[in-house]
Amino acid sequence: MDLSSRTDEMGAARSAPGLDARPLIEARGISKIYTVGEQTVRALDEVTLSIRLGEFVAIMGPSGSGKSTMMNLIGALDVPTRGAMELDGRNIAMLSSDALADLRNRTIGFVFQQFNLLPRTNALRQVMLPLLYAHPRPADADALARHRLEQVGLKDRMDHYPSQLSGGQQQRVAIARALVNNPKLLLADEPTGALDSKTSEEIMALFCKLNSEGITVVVVTHEPDVAEYAKRRVLFRDGRIVEDIAQPGFLGRAAE
C-alpha cells in the first residue's frame, strides 16, 4: 500500500514537468581537492549542477574527469572541499554522521559497478539489508524485499547466494537492494561496466522503467549506448562540466 501511494505521488510530480519542481540535488560551486604528498588534485572544480525530482541523468566523461567523485558527493558518502551540496533541501556539510546515514538509508539507493553484494548472504537477505538499518524498522521487511526482487525479475532466485548468480542477476539483486527502502534517488556508478551488452540493455531498460515510475536516476557511464537511455546528459572533463544537454530522443521513451 505504501509502495503504490509513493508511486502515485511520484507520478504526479512527473506529470507536471513544466512546473519546475524543487531540485532534489543542488550543487553550487563545489570543489573536491585531494592532496597526495606534494600534489593537489582538483577532482572537481567549481561544479554547479541541479537535478530535479524525476530526472534521468547520464554523467559521462573520460577517465579521471571526476564522475565518481561527483557521484559520491551526490550520494552523501563524502563532503565537498568547497561549495554547498544540497540533497533533498539539506546541506550535507551540516549533517551529523548519523543524519547522513539516515539520509542515505531513506533517500538514496546505490548501485555499484562491482555490485558490492555481501558474501555468504542470500539474495533475500541482501535486499533486506537497508531495512535493518532503517528507523523505524519496517515490520514487513521480508515482504518488501520479496516484492523488489520480483520487480527486478528474480522471483525464483531469492535463496541464491552471490556465487550462484550471474553478473546480471547479481546487479539486479543490487538494484532491488537500492530500491527496497523507496528512495527518491537511484545512483549508479557504471552499473553496466562489468556486464555484457545484452545484459546492459536489460539493466538500462529496468532503470527506464523505474524512472517512469517516478524515481530520479543518475547513471555514470563510459558507454554512449548506455547514455542513450537518459533524458539528460552531463559531460565532465577535468573536474568541470563541459556539456549539459537534454536528449529528447532518449531510448527510455519507448518504455513509457
Add this chain to the structure above:
Amino acid sequence: MNVFDSLGIALTALRANMLRSILTTLGIIIGVASVIVMVAVGTGARSEVDRQIASLGSNMLVVFPGSTRVGGRAGGAGTRLPLSERDMQALREKIPGVVAISGLLQGNGAIVYGNANWTTSLMGIHDQFNEVRDWAVIEGRGFTPNETRTAARVALVGKTVIDKVFNGADPIGATIRVLNVPFQVVGVLDSKGQNSFGRDQDDVVMIPMSAARGRIVGRSKLVNDNVGNIHVKFDAATDLAEAQAQMETLLRQRRSIKAGTEDDFNVRNLSEFMRARTSALTTMGWLLAATSAISLIVGGIGIMNIMLVSVTERTREIGLRMAVGGRRRDILMQFLVEAVALCLLGGLIGVTIGVATAAVVALSAQWPILIAPNAILMALGAAALTGVVFGFFPARRAAHLNPIDALRTE
C-alpha cells in the same frame, strides 16, 4: 539494527573462518578452563581437608611425649618419659570440659584369619577412643572400660582388613591372630578413607590398650603403664587454647619440670595444623587465578588482533553497510558483538575442557567433583568482558572508517 541482527552477522562471519576463530580463542579457552579447574580443585581440596579435619575428630587436643625441639639438649629417645595411665587419669579429673579421653599406641603387625595373612596398622586404645576421634563402630560393639583394663583379647577391625582377610565371612565373633595371639572380633569400624598423607585409615585393627602394651611397642623401662599419645575430646563450649594451657601447666607439675626448662611433652591441636595446610592450597589457588587472568589478557590481545584483521578484510563490507544507512554505532555494535561472540565461543570450549579436567583431577584425587555453576558463569562473564574490552578498539576503528574510503578498498 539490533543485537540479534548483529549476532547473526557475527555468527556467519565466525562460521566462515571456523578454524581461525577457534585458534584465535585459544588464550580465552585456556584462561576459562583454568578458572574452572582452579575453582573446582580449590573447593574440592578444601572439602577434602574439611573431611580430614572431621575425621580427626572435633574439639580435640593430642598430647605427644617428647619435646618439640628437634635435636637440642633433650636426651635420646630412650630417656624421654612416656605418658602414663596416671597422666591420663589426672587430665580426665583436673581439666574442665573433657568429654572423652583415650591413649593411643600405634604400630604395625601381621594378622592371620584362617589361611589369610595380612600386615596392618595396629592400635592399642582405651574404650573412649571411638568417641574421641568420632570413629564409630558400625557393627557389633566397641570396647568396655573393663576390657580396656583387663587386657581382654577383643578387637575392632577396619573395612580394608575385612576385605583383605575375611573374604566375605562375617567378621563379628570370628577369631583372628594378632601378632600370634588370638583375639575375638567384636566390632567393625566405620570407613574413614585416606588421611592427608594418602594412607588408608581403614587398614587397621584396634585392640585394648592393656593388651597392646608391650606387644605393639616394647615395654617402657621408665613407666609400666605407657599409653602412647593421649587424645582428649572437649565439649563444644571449651576454649581449646585455654584447655591447652591448662593441660601444659598440669603436666609440667606432674612431671616435675623446673621453671625455665622445656616441656618434655607436646600438646597439639591437629585441626589447626590441617587448616594451616589449607592456606597453602589457597595460595596455589591465587597462583592459578593469576595464570588465568594472564591467559585472558593474552587471549584478549589475540582477539583484538584477529578483529583488526577482520575489520581490514571486511572494509568494503563496512563501506557498503554505511552506504545503505548503517550508522557508526551499528558498525561498532556489529564488531563488538562479533568479538564477544568469539570470546564466548572460546569460553564455552574452555568450560567444557575445564569441567572435564576438574572431573579427572577429582576422580584421581578421590575428591567429590565440585563444579559450582557460579564458577562457570563467572568464567563466561570474564570471557565476555575480555571480548568487550579488546574488541572495542577494532570495532571503533571500523565505525570511524570513512564510507567512501571503505568502499574504494580493494
